[in-house]
Amino acid sequence: MTVAPSIDIDRAQAETPGCQAVLHLNNAGAALQPRPVIDAVLAHLHRETEIGGYEAADEALARREQVYHSIARLLNAHRDEIALVDNATRAYDMAFHALPLRDGDVVLTTRSEYPSNVIAMLRAQHDRRITIRYLPNEPTGELSLEALERELGDPRVKLVSVSHVPTQSGLLQPAAEVGRLTRARGDVWYLLDACQTAGQLPLDVQNLGCDALAATGRKFLRGPRATGFLYVRHERLRELDPIPVDLHAATWTGPESYELRDDARRFETWEQHIAGLLGLGAAAEYALGWGLDAIWERVQALAARLRALLADTPRVTLRDPGVRRCGIVTFTVEGLAAAEVKAALAARPRRINVTTSTVNSARLDFAERGLDTVVRSSVHYYLTEQDLEEFAAAVRSLT
Numbered sequence: 001m002t003v004a005p006s007i008d009i010d011r012a013q014a015e016t017p018g019c020q021a022v023l024h025l026n027n028a029g030a031a032l033q034p035r036p037v038i039d040a041v042l043a044h045l046h047r048e049t050e051i052g053g054y055e056a057a058d059e060a061l062a063r064r065e066q067v068y069h070s071i072a073r074l075l076n077a078h079r080d081e082i083a084l085v086d087n088a089t090r091a092y093d094m095a096f097h098a099l100p101l102r103d104g105d106v107v108l109t110t111r112s113e114y115p116s117n118v119i120a121m122l123r124a125q126h127d128r129r130i131t132i133r134y135l136p137n138e139p140t141g142e143l144s145l146e147a148l149e150r151e152l153g154d155p156r157v158k159l160v161s162v163s164h165v166p167t168q169s170g171l172l173q174p175a176a177e178v179g180r181l182t183r184a185r186g187d188v189w190y191l192l193d194a195c196q197t198a199g200q201l202p203l204d205v206q207n208l209g210c211d212a213l214a215a216t217g218r219k220f221l222r223g224p225r226a227t228g229f230l231y232v233r234h235e236r237l238r239e240l241d242p243i244p245v246d247l248h249a250a251t252w253t254g255p256e257s258y259e260l261r262d263d264a265r266r267f268e269t270w271e272q273h274i275a276g277l278l279g280l281g282a283a284a285e286y287a288l289g290w291g292l293d294a295i296w297e298r299v300q301a302l303a304a305r306l307r308a309l310l311a312d313t314p315r316v317t318l319r320d321p322g323v324r325r326c327g328i329v330t331f332t333v334e335g336l337a338a339a340e341v342k343a344a345l346a347a348r349p350r351r352i353n354v355t356t357s358t359v360n361s362a363r364l365d366f367a368e369r370g371l372d373t374v375v376r377s378s379v380h381y382y383l384t385e386q387d388l389e390e391f392a393a394a395v396r397s398l399t
């Protein structure tokens with residue numbers, strides 16, 4: 001069987017130095033970086049050592065500006081709607097804490113929301129006395145659109161926050177349908193956490209209908225660690241009052257005054273990891289070069305193949321809910337803790353990388369599904385079918 005042949009796997013592998021040494025199924029943690037990303041980062045670090053940090057930044061000005069274009073292109077947004085930040089959590093928090101939420105306002109979210117997002121909401125519940133409502137799920141695991149529509153009838157609802165794919169499973173939430181429903185209400189904010197979908201599947205903010213979107217560089221986008229970005233829809237930008245702001249996000253205009261920037265860079269800080277951001281831009285261009293449709297097609301096909309192989313493995317139970325599932329494949333092995341599976345796979349002659357998801361990341365979801373910890377494997381387009389067979393054989397050898 002040839003899985004999604006539109007990607008040139010030989011080239012993808014040749015351009016991924018790490019994939020010889022390791023069998024990397026931790027792309028939902030941090031994917032292996034491709035050569036153009038590594039080159040962009042290293043070249044800038046070299047320039048910093050050769051001519052100085054500020055001077056290298058000046059020299060790279062046009063390339064730095066290009067990063068905004070690249071991320072905007074990835075999302076079908078405008079460059080002024082993009083802020084480059086350290087990670088998805090920072091992106092999410094900058095938008096969330098800037099929202100004009102007040103006593104009595106209601107925030108709707110999913111039962112599989114990323115824990116840091118929930119912690120931000122809990123903080124606002126404490127400080128600003130908002131109410132958090134967790135939407136019920138369909139029996140298949142997605143948030144209930146019917147319940148969302150009903151809840152949106154309540155004028156106190158001010159925000160809908162959705163993790164497109166949660167951290168602990170391959171579930172794909174109906175993000176565009178959520179966008180259509182929230183748009184129909186007009187004034188409600190829709191904040192989409194696309195941390196696990198950026199670089200994995202096509203993201204079009206016009207179609208998704210979100211007002212803000214947070215994502216990270218290091219996961220399926222294959223960028224450097226500690227890079228991320230925030231998109232904020234231009235029409236709504238002025239409704240957001242960021243905390244904190246520095247001299248890059250705002251101008252100190254007088255002893256008693258400052259003026260916020262009127263683009264999304266009001267969410268940035270002056271000091272930035274320039275080498276990392278150039279690497280992020282290279283990662284976006286690299287993904288666009290393959291085409292997000294082609295990447296998504298292959299990721300889905302590889303994930304389906306991996307699920308079929310694992311379904312055939314004794315004592316293994318697949319754990320992903322959802323009608324449509326992504327490249328994250330979670331499972332448990334009877335009689336073995338997830339951490340033991342991870343350690344045993346890492347100890348193989350050709351190291352196999354997976355990670356685990358614990359109940360701390362999935363309080364509601366895991367409680368409802370009777371889970372405590374799962375093994376989280378995650379495929380990407382540069383893996384081969386032989387890689388998946390090697391992986392499944394390694395899991396089988398543990399059982």
Ligand SMILES: Cc1ncc(COP(=O)(O)O)c(C=O)c1O
Pocket residue numbers: 028086087088089090114163165166167168193195196215216217228
């Ligand atoms: C769904 C989701 N949202 C947000 C994050 C946080 O991303 P970051 O570590 O870049 O802040 C993660 C990280 O695993 C995630 O899985």
